[in-house]
């Protein structure tokens with residue numbers, strides 16, 4: 659029995675109302691929702707995999723690819739949004755060539771948009787793994803990425 663099966667065992671005798679908690683539990687365990695996870699969850703809830711995938715894509719908390727070695731969270735809560743977080747996000751998209759919820763081909767970076775990182779007084783805020791970056795300006799992003807690349811030649 660694998661990790662997904664073990665999680666599904668905790669959700670016995672449930673209906674489709676349990677879909678979101680199951681998706682969250684599986685993502686917490688394996689880091690993202692791959693096609694195997696989507697199919698197993700669909701079988702468990704007697705839902706077609708296409709339906710499970712369609713519902714999961716509605717919520718931006720779910721990732722469908724493995725996260726990068728460096729997982730970037732860009733806060734787009736209201737304070738950060740006012741302080742131009744969409745511009746920062748576009749900058750990441752452009753520099754990394756990936757969109758939200760995606761991972762670079764080399765597995766180095768992934769991007770997630772989050773609601774609030776809890777540091778609104780220092781907006782806009784991003785985090786990369788466990789490191790927080792405050793009062794970010796778009797001109798700083800290239801340097802941040804270059805620093806990481808230099809640590810990973």
Ligand code: FES
Pocket residue numbers: 733734735736737738739773774775776777778779781782783
């Ligand atoms: S809104 Fe961005 S840290 Fe709170």
